Amino acid sequence: MTFPLPDELERLSAALRREPATSETADSIDTNLGRFRSQWTNLEVRGDALALPVPRNQGLHPIGCELQAAFLDFQFVWKEEEQLPWRAEYQIRVEGSLEAGNALFELQDHWRLDTDMYAPSRRLPEQDGANPSKEPHPLFHFQRGGHAQDAFAATGFLPGTPCMIEGYWKGLMQSPGPRIPMLPLDPILAIDFCLSQSDGLIWRRLRNLPEYLSVIEDAQKRLWQPFFEKLQEIAFRKMWLGPILA
Amino acid sequence: MASWLLIDDSPEEAASYAQALSDGDTFIVEPLSVNGALSAIGSDKFSPAGVLMDVDLSNEIGQQQTGPGISQDMRVAQQKQTLPPFPIVRFSLRDKVLENIGHDSSSDDIFDLKIEKDGLSDDSLRRSVRCKLIGVRQIYDVLGNDGVELADLLNLDPELWMRWGSSAFESDFEVGDRVHLRASPLIRMMVHPGLLIDEDILAFRLGIDRTSTGWSKLLESLDEYKYEGVAGDCFVRWWARGIEEWWQDKLAADAPLAGSNIQQRTEMLAKSFEGLKALTMPKGSMGDRPWRYCLLTKELHQEVIPVDPSRAVRIKARSPMPSWLDPLYAAFGIALQNPGDRRLDKDDLKRLQPFARNQ
Numbered sequence: 001m002t003f004p005l006p007d008e009l010e011r012l013s014a015a016l017r018r019e020p021a022t023s024e025t026a027d028s029i030d031t032n033l034g035r036f037r038s039q040w041t042n043l044e045v046r047g048d049a050l051a052l053p054v055p056r057n058q059g060l061h062p063i064g065c066e067l068q069a070a071f072l073d074f075q076f077v078w079k080e081e082e083q084l085p086w087r088a089e090y091q092i093r094v095e096g097s098l099e100a101g102n103a104l105f106e107l108q109d110h111w112r113l114d115t116d117m118y119a120p121s122r123r124l125p126e127q128d129g130a131n132p133s134k135e136p137h138p139l140f141h142f143q144r145g146g147h148a149q150d151a152f153a154a155t156g157f158l159p160g161t162p163c164m165i166e167g168y169w170k171g172l173m174q175s176p177g178p179r180i181p182m183l184p185l186d187p188i189l190a191i192d193f194c195l196s197q198s199d200g201l202i203w204r205r206l207r208n209l210p211e212y213l214s215v216i217e218d219a220q221k222r223l224w225q226p227f228f229e230k231l232q233e234i235a236f237r238k239m240w241l242g243p244i245l246a
Numbered sequence: 247m248a249s250w251l252l253i254d255d256s257p258e259e260a261a262s263y264a265q266a267l268s269d270g271d272t273f274i275v276e277p278l279s280v281n282g283a284l285s286a287i288g289s290d291k292f293s294p295a296g297v298l299m300d301v302d303l304s305n306e307i308g309q310q311q312t313g314p315g316i317s318q319d320m321r322v323a324q325q326k327q328t329l330p331p332f333p334i335v336r337f338s339l340r341d342k343v344l345e346n347i348g349h350d351s352s353s354d355d356i357f358d359l360k361i362e363k364d365g366l367s368d369d370s371l372r373r374s375v376r377c378k379l380i381g382v383r384q385i386y387d388v389l390g391n392d393g394v395e396l397a398d399l400l401n402l403d404p405e406l407w408m409r410w411g412s413s414a415f416e417s418d419f420e421v422g423d424r425v426h427l428r429a430s431p432l433i434r435m436m437v438h439p440g441l442l443i444d445e446d447i448l449a450f451r452l453g454i455d456r457t458s459t460g461w462s463k464l465l466e467s468l469d470e471y472k473y474e475g476v477a478g479d480c481f482v483r484w485w486a487r488g489i490e491e492w493w494q495d496k497l498a499a500d501a502p503l504a505g506s507n508i509q510q511r512t513e514m515l516a517k518s519f520e521g522l523k524a525l526t527m528p529k530g531s532m533g534d535r536p537w538r539y540c541l542l543t544k545e546l547h548q549e550v551i552p553v554d555p556s557r558a559v560r561i562k563a564r565s566p567m568p569s570w571l572d573p574l575y576a577a578f579g580i581a582l583q584n585p586g587d588r589r590l591d592k593d594d595l596k597r598l599q600p601f602a603r604n605q
Contacts, residue, residue: 018569020414201409207502208490210537210555211573217505 002080003222005045005186006037008215012188015212021202024051025191044077044087045187052191055094055198061172065098065107072194073148076187083226084139088115090190091146105158110149113182113190115140136242138181144174181241184227188219248295249274250379252337253283253316255305263337263363266372267298273376280306280316287320293330295383298337298361301346312346313338314353321356324426331390331425333358333382340364340545349588351565358382358426358433365548378437381480385432388476389425396420399432400475402485410487412441412570431568432476439538440571442473442483450536450552451489451503453511453525460521467519468492507534525552530579532601533557540577542584553577557598560591578602 013029016022028050029036036045054067070092077087090113098105116137153160159171185193196203206212230236238244250267252275254260260277267275278286280303286292297320301313313336323329336343336357343362347353359382365371388394396419397404402411415431422428439447445465449456454464471488473481493503499514506514512524525536533554540551541561559581561574578598581590 020412020569023414023569204490204494204502205487208487208504210504210535213502213505214556 002043002078005076005078005188006033006040008188008219009033009036009045011211012191012215015206015209015215018209018211019202019205021053021199022195022206025053025195027051043079044075046076047072047074047187049073050191052092052194053199053202054096056201060096062098062105062107064100065096065105067094067096070094070194070198072191074187074190078186083230084184084223085115085186088140088185088190089113090185090187090194091148092194093148108149108152110146110152111142111144112146113140113142113185113193114179115184135177135179137179138242139240140182140184141179142182143176143179145176184223186219186223188215189223192216192219247271247274248293249276250296250298251276251278251283251294252298252300253278253280253303253313254300254337255280255303260300263298263366266366267376267379269376273380280311281308283316284311287316287323287329290328294332296333296335296358296379296386298335298379299357300342301336301338302342314347314356317356318353321426325424327424331386331429333379333386333426333429335379335382336360338363349564354565355430358429359437371548377480381436381477382429382433384477384480385429386425389428389432400473401478402475406485406488409491410441410485414568415441415570418568418570434568434571436477436481436483438571439486440568441486442481443486443489444481444483446550447539448484448489450525450539451486452515453506453508453536454515455523455525458521458523460519464515464519464522504535504537508536509534527552527554528577530583531558531577532579532598532604538572538575540580541574542576542580542587551577551580557601559594559598562589562591564589 009029010033013026013033016026016029028047032047032050036047039045049071050073052070052072054070057067060067073091073093075087075089076085079086092111094109096107096109098107114137116139158165159169183189192203195206207216231240234244250273252260252264252267254263254277257277257279260279264275264277267273275298297317299313299317303311303313303316317334317336320329320334324331334357336353336359338346340362343360359378361375361378366375388399396416397407400407400411415435418431419428422430435441443451445456448465448468449461452464454461468484468489471484471492472478473483473485490503493499493514497514497518499506501510503511508524508527512522515522527533527536528551531540531551531553533556535554535556536552537555538553538558540553540558543549543551553575555573555575558575558577561576563574567573576584576587576590578601581587581595582602584590
């Protein structure tokens with residue numbers, strides 16, 4: 001089953017344009033629409049640095065930082081015979097800065113929504129030449145970090161070594177886990193998810209625009225109804241969630 | 247008190263409309279010939295409460311003029327401040343508008359309001375038109391004061407404006423450096439649903455029949471979301487996003503108001519209010535999540551009927567609509583009755599075609 005994803009992204013963009021905070025997201029979609037249409041002839045779309053509203057300034061670390069921009073990169077591949085996305089990767093980058101005395105810190109926050117469907121070698125035994133994960137990777141999962149974060153933190157990063165400052169300081173630490181199971185998302189639902197998590201006020205306004213609501217509703221029906229049905233099968237539940245016993 | 251002037255090429259017709267619209271000493275409309283208007287505009291004493299401008303002035307003797315043409319000259323003079331600020335309202339028969347303006351949007355921004363002469367024999371319609379004119383004049387009066395701020399005009403707490411208002415509206419308002427330029431977004435906000443909605447649209451969104459015995463009680467409970475700013479007595483409106491907030495925060499509804507159908511809306515409201523009757527979608531208007539109105543029914547029959555956008559046909563606006571105004575729709579059944587209307591969205595007509603036999 002295929003579906004007119006670029007047309008739906010265009011509908012989404014028209015709805016996002018009603019809300020000033022998401023008009024840049026609409027601009028990003030419109031700018032890339034021609035590319036999305038041509039990519040979708042192969043049932044895939046790739047988005048680079050789609051502008052998102054910055055998250056609401058609440059509970060941010062480090063304290064005193066200023067948010068400047070947020071972006072979404074994605075790669076979505078659909079296979080007609082599958083009812084779920086073959087590849088659905090979403091990488092979110094939030095940028096900010098902190099002025100602290102004579103120092104200026106460039107800040108980034110990275111999180112990603114990942115899928116392993118396209119990489120079955122991760123699920124095969126090691127002796128078959130595969131590279132299985134030691135930790136369970138739910139089929140669609142949320143995870144912090146990623147390659148973009150690794151690249152950002154590779155140089156000039158604090159805390160890190162070598163270190164030019166002295167004394168005793170505290171820092172926030174991050175590990176690759178946990179990988180939290182997620183629902184499958186297409187780019188429309190991913191944008192909706194990002195908006196919901198960054199600013200509930202904006203998201204609630206959008207959800208009271210019937211034009212926005214209907215695009216999201218159609219996408220949820222298309223992707224999630226078959227997914228909920230497949231969850232009845234234990235084999236699928238194991239693939240989606242990982243090491244379940246029942 | 248200054249009078250409104252009705253500029254028209256037909257003296258008898260002008261006198262008749264002026265008399266019909268006037269209301270004793272409280273609201274006076276005086277007819278004025280085109281030539282009379284041209285010489286008055288050239289003088290430095292032209293300062294009416296407002297101008298009602300006919301579109302087609304071809305019956306006037308002498309050099310031919312048009313309503314939009316004279317109106318544009320007055321706006322230029324207001325920009326140069328050789329004329330004082332006053333509202334200019336297009337006032338014409340619908341047929342004459344179609345004949346002289348049609349799909350041409352170039353005169354849209356000139357006028358504060360567009361009123362059709364058709365149907366003004368109806369007393370309630372005359373009252374409604376009078377009320378709008380008074381409201382528009384009030385807006386001009388307040389904007390004429392120095393240093394007036396948007397928050398004061400709207401009489402809304404800045405925190406609430408952040409939640410219920412629009413930064414795009416604010417910038418459209420702020421960019422105006424003349425009274426008529428600042429009045430324009432304000433008047434559009436009052437007249438067209440978007441940030442503010444009138445009682446008809448409010449009832450559609452709540453899924454309630456306005457004739458219900460419990461309707462007035464429900465309205466009372468929404469008082470804190472009522473528009474209380476300039477011309478609030480003339481334009482009785484509610485903050486659309488305030489109503490949405492009330493639905494989710496005060497009534498603690500699971501789903502957004504726009505995402506609930508009539509039955510879900512009425513069931514939710516019945517927990518707190520009595521005597522409410524569910525809205526019935528009229529024949530020709532499909533769907534069960536009413537949110538907007540049918541423009542065609544309003545234009546053709548001065549009747550406002552509910553529309554569920556997911557089961558309706560988008561209408562291309564003659565001029566681009568700002569993001570703070572709601573898009574235009576036609577009920578599908580009504581759209582089918584008007585196949586020659588080029589504004590109807592072809593994709594929507596195609597999308598809804600399977601439902602055509604039931605209309």
